[in-house]
């Protein structure tokens with residue numbers, strides 16, 4: 001396995017989707033190649049950072065508009 | 080009003096689908112508010128993969144919830160409620176995105192690379208919050224340049240933390256395709272961050 005092949009398989013490895021023949025080659029390459037070990041570290045750090053991004057919510061206006069729409073729709077339904 | 084539902088829910092235990100669906104159908108506003116507050120953030124992010132502005136994404140999310148209110152009576156439970164809601168969102172956002180791409184010149188929709196280099200404080204700046212803010216900015220920029228299919232997958236998998244099965248169902252793609260899109264997206268974001276990481280001597 002060369003470095004390009006290694007880089008292509010990182011997501012498959014993390015999803016535990018490598019087949020039985022590729023997995024040992026992947027791990028063996030990482031053990032021997034400091035460049036790919038660094039790449040792997042940056043790749044997983046990126047994933048962690050993506051999970052820590054703050055997410056803005058709905059504006060209060062939209063939220064209250066939707067709650068009103070829900071209330072109105074419910075009151076229109078025959079019980 | 081079924082206060083029981085909310086007590087059941089708490090912070091960690093989200094009520095199971097049948098409880099939620101029954102609450103929505105019977106007009107339980109607390110149940111609807113719980114869903115709104117739990118899912119809208121992720122929906123806004125996902126919508127942003129397909130449309131050009133945050134305001135547009137907010138309208139997509141609003142239209143999606145209105146459709147959910149109208150259609151919850153027809154929900155059959157073949158998928159999870161969340162998947163069903165997200166699928167409505169994706170359809171709504173895609174249609175709107177296509178409309179936008181016909182009316183707005185592509186070059187004005189972002190997607191072009193920022194021509195500046197990363198902010199000055201690449202090294203030697205205050206640690207902690209400031210650096211995190213810098214990474215956040217770089218990631219936002221990187222994610223903003225991704226094609227919408229890649230952006231949708233990385234949003235659901237890495238930003239929202241959904242499993243690959245649910246992502247495939249929401250986006251109607253195969254597991255193999257999902258993995259390719261996710262990998263390309265992650266690699267592109269990593270590339271944007273590479274200079275930052277290298278400047279710091281590693282992750």
Ligand SMILES: [Zn+2]
Nearest residue numbers: 003033035036
């Ligand atoms: Zn290597």
